[in-house]
Amino acid sequence: MRRLLLSLCLPLGFGCAQMMSPSQTIDTKEPQLTRSERAVAAPQTNVSVYQSSQAVKNNTTFTAAPTRKNINHYVRGLMQDMAQNLQYVSDKTPLAVSSFIFLDDQYNTSSLLGNQIAESFMHELHTFGVPVVDFKTTDYIRVTPSGDFVFSRDYLELSQDQNFNYVLAGTLVNHQGGVLVNARIIGLASKAVVGSAQGFIPQSVVDALDSSNRTDGIMLKQASE
Numbered sequence: 001m002r003r004l005l006l007s008l009c010l011p012l013g014f015g016c017a018q019m020m021s022p023s024q025t026i027d028t029k030e031p032q033l034t035r036s037e038r039a040v041a042a043p044q045t046n047v048s049v050y051q052s053s054q055a056v057k058n059n060t061t062f063t064a065a066p067t068r069k070n071i072n073h074y075v076r077g078l079m080q081d082m083a084q085n086l087q088y089v090s091d092k093t094p095l096a097v098s099s100f101i102f103l104d105d106q107y108n109t110s111s112l113l114g115n116q117i118a119e120s121f122m123h124e125l126h127t128f129g130v131p132v133v134d135f136k137t138t139d140y141i142r143v144t145p146s147g148d149f150v151f152s153r154d155y156l157e158l159s160q161d162q163n164f165n166y167v168l169a170g171t172l173v174n175h176q177g178g179v180l181v182n183a184r185i186i187g188l189a190s191k192a193v194v195g196s197a198q199g200f201i202p203q204s205v206v207d208a209l210d211s212s213n214r215t216d217g218i219m220l221k222q223a224s225e
Contacts, residue, residue: 011072039093069205078183078197083128086195089185094131094164098123100181104173112209114172117181119169133164166191178202 089095100114101107125132140155142149152158170183178201185195 070208071116071201071205072120072123073166074181074199074201074205075117076124078181078199079121079124079128081199082183082185082195082197086185088187088194089130089166091129091131094133095125095166095168095185096127096133096135096162096164097168100183103173103182109193111172113179113206116209117170117172117183117199118168121183125168133162135159135162135164166194175200179206 002147070214099110100117101110108178122132122134133142133160134151136151136153138150138152139159140150142152166185166187168183168185173180173182181197181201182196183199186193188204
């Protein structure tokens with residue numbers, strides 16, 4: 001009987017040992033490694049995370065760069081246009097330049113803009129090869145404590161005999177955004193227009209002229225005696 005019981009127990013013990021896999025065996029001698037995994041959020045699909053739908057307010061103040069063009073630049077363009085239709089005027093024809101006047105103002109009053117346009121035309125004509133007569137030059141130099149002067153606007157101090165037969169003159173008209181310029185060369189004897197040009201000067205260029213008769217931005221005018 002005892003042999004019979006042993007023969008039955010041996011196969012049962014051997015079968016239980018086979019059912020346990022080697023991977024299930026726990027080795028208590030080796031320490032267990034613990035890993036803490038960080039939770040990673042799912043990627044965002046909303047574009048508002050990267051680009052805001054609200055407009056960004058710009059607090060910076062934009063200041064336009066000062067223009068590099070002045071009156072001389074626009075007068076040079078007028079002179080080039082006039083040279084294309086100029087007649088009877090050559091390097092043998094003396095010419096004078098008068099102040100430009102506003103079309104809707106008195107013809108005996110000019111402005112800083114009109115005088116500067118005339119000064120610029122004198123240079124352009126001389127560069128073009130046309131002899132220019134400066135009739136504001138006196139026959140002497142007037143020496144004063146304030147300086148030495150050869151120019152005058154007093155007709156009594158100027159010579160009555162002037163050697164020129166043509167004069168460059170023109171009118172100005174205030175226009176939206178600037179000033180229209182009408183320039184022409186006229187024969188004194190015939191009153192015929194022998195050359196003409198039209199142009200436009202932006203208001204920013206006109207405003208760049210700084211009058212010497214200003215105090216804190218206020219134009220000073222001399223009272224008539």
